[in-house]
Amino acid sequence: MSEPIPDPLAERRGFTRQGFDRGARAALAITLGLSPFGLVVGMAADQHGLSLVETLLMSGLVFAGTAQLVALQLWTDPAPILAATLACLVINLRMAPMGAALAPLLDRVSGWRRWGTLAFLVDNAFALTVAEQRAGRRDAAFLLGVALVMWLNWMTMCAFGHVFGAALKLPPGHPVFFASSAALLAILVPIWRGPAELLPWIIAGVAALLVHGAGLGAPWPVLAGAFAGAAAGAFRDRRAA
Amino acid sequence: MSLRPDVLLAILGMALASYLCRAGGYAILRAIRPPPFVQQMLHYLPGCIFIAFLAPVFAQLGWAGWVAGAAVLLAQWQLRRLALSIAVGVGTLWLMQVLAG
Numbered sequence: 439m440s441e442p443i444p445d446p447l448a449e450r451r452g453f454t455r456q457g458f459d460r461g462a463r464a465a466l467a468i469t470l471g472l473s474p475f476g477l478v479v480g481m482a483a484d485q486h487g488l489s490l491v492e493t494l495l496m497s498g499l500v501f502a503g504t505a506q507l508v509a510l511q512l513w514t515d516p517a518p519i520l521a522a523t524l525a526c527l528v529i530n531l532r533m534a535p536m537g538a539a540l541a542p543l544l545d546r547v548s549g550w551r552r553w554g555t556l557a558f559l560v561d562n563a564f565a566l567t568v569a570e571q572r573a574g575r576r577d578a579a580f581l582l583g584v585a586l587v588m589w590l591n592w593m594t595m596c597a598f599g600h601v602f603g604a605a606l607k608l609p610p611g612h613p614v615f616f617a618s619s620a621a622l623l624a625i626l627v628p629i630w631r632g633p634a635e636l637l638p639w640i641i642a643g644v645a646a647l648l649v650h651g652a653g654l655g656a657p658w659p660v661l662a663g664a665f666a667g668a669a670a671g672a673f674r675d676r677r678a679a
Numbered sequence: 680m681s682l683r684p685d686v687l688l689a690i691l692g693m694a695l696a697s698y699l700c701r702a703g704g705y706a707i708l709r710a711i712r713p714p715p716f717v718q719q720m721l722h723y724l725p726g727c728i729f730i731a732f733l734a735p736v737f738a739q740l741g742w743a744g745w746v747a748g749a750a751v752l753l754a755q756w757q758l759r760r761l762a763l764s765i766a767v768g769v770g771t772l773w774l775m776q777v778l779a780g
Contacts, residue, residue, distance in 0.1 A: 464761075466762075467760070467761040467762045468761045468762065468765065470762050470765055470766065471761070471762075471765040488686065489681045489682065491681065491682050492681070492682055492683070492686050492687075492690065495682070495687070495690055496690045496693065499690060499691070499693070499694035499697075500690070500693045500694050500697050501697070502697050505693070505697065506693075509689075509693055516683075516685040517683070517685040517686045517688070517689035518689060519685065519688045519689045519692050520692070522689040522690075522692060522693050523689070523692030523693055523695070523696045524696070525693075526692075526693040526694075526696040526697045526700075527696040527699070527700065530696065530697045530700035530701070531700055532700075532728065532732070533697075533700045533701050533704070534700050534701075534703045534704030534707075535704050535721075535724050535728065536701075536704065536724075536725070536728065537701055537702060537703070537704040537705035537706075537708075538704040538705050538707070538708040538721055538724075539721050539724045539725050540705065541705060541708055541709070541721070544705055553702060556698075556701050556702045556705060557698055557701060557702070559701040561729075561732070564725070564728075565725070565729060568725040613769050613770075613772040613773040613776060614769060616740075616744070616747060616768055616769050616772045617765050617768070617769050619733060619736050619737075619740075619748075619768075620747070620748075620751045620764065620765045620767075620768030620769060621761065621765050622729050622732065622733060623733060623748055623751045623752060623755075623768070624751050624752070624754075624755040624761050624764040624765060624768075625729070625761070626726065626729055626730070626733075626752075627752060627755040627756050627759075628759075629725060629726050629729070630726070635723070635726055638723040638726065638727050639726055639727060639730045641727075642726075642727035642728075642730040642731045642734070643730045643731065643733075643734040644734075645731065646730070646731035646732075646734040646735055647734050647735060647738055650734070650735040650738070659731060659734070659735050660728060660731045660732050661731075662731070663727060663728075663730065663731025663732075663734065664724055664727045664728040664731045665720070665724075665727075666727075667723060667726075667727030667730065667731065668720040668721070668722075668723040668724040668727045669716075669720055670723075671719070671720070671722070671723035671727075672716050672717075672719035672720045672722070672723065673716075675719055676715075676716065676719065
């Protein structure tokens, strides 16, 4: 597909102030769910000897909790440049199909609005944006609004975890850590479009469990499940067509 | 308050790798002409990504996690308030852990 022809007016409609505000408000509702994760990353960074400046720089630029946690588990002295980079590459690979799935939105904008917004892409922002897209609104500023509020909350919580982590002492199995899974699960409700989703979702879950059960770590269960489920849906539709 | 050069390099490497993942999928989609099957897949991909993400998590959480998950879905389906649904999930899991002793 060729690069869409830039049209300043269409570009403005695809990136509105109202969309940004809607996104920011939508994000506020789930910051509660994401806060515990930020705390954990801040605490882990402290435990591995990163200063507050280093912790915030990492969280601000990388903005991906699972990848940061895994990289921190690999942390050494001097810092493992290659291992940390590879950990981020592998674990964040799941975000590549997310960007592709947002094409209907991103095609309407260009320049920093497209490539800058993509820099803030994270799981929950993606999920909220897909729900918004399926409600009939195509506004890339929504994604940026969601992501910036999440980013601010992320930075605050990482700093909090780094400074007060030692005093908090939350055990790994504590129910607050369920909050980030609960947030993703809840967003599945508006993403559900009807019974046509059932087969792809079941295949996705089964494939992810099989790959997970085979002992493969992130991102393989997510990637295998996502592609198996999506392929099952596409295959079924093409046979029906 | 320190920023060591080796740590800075590791962070920059992590940031670059993450951005490549975030922008790469869209960039590739726009650089090549995807066959209709792939476009159809993109239609189903979002939901599948999250199911595939959550399935192993819930498999490890056990039955208490399933009950808490059902509470989240029920709350979100009925009330459509994300913050509330998250709180319901955490509260349910906490309650069940307390009850289980």
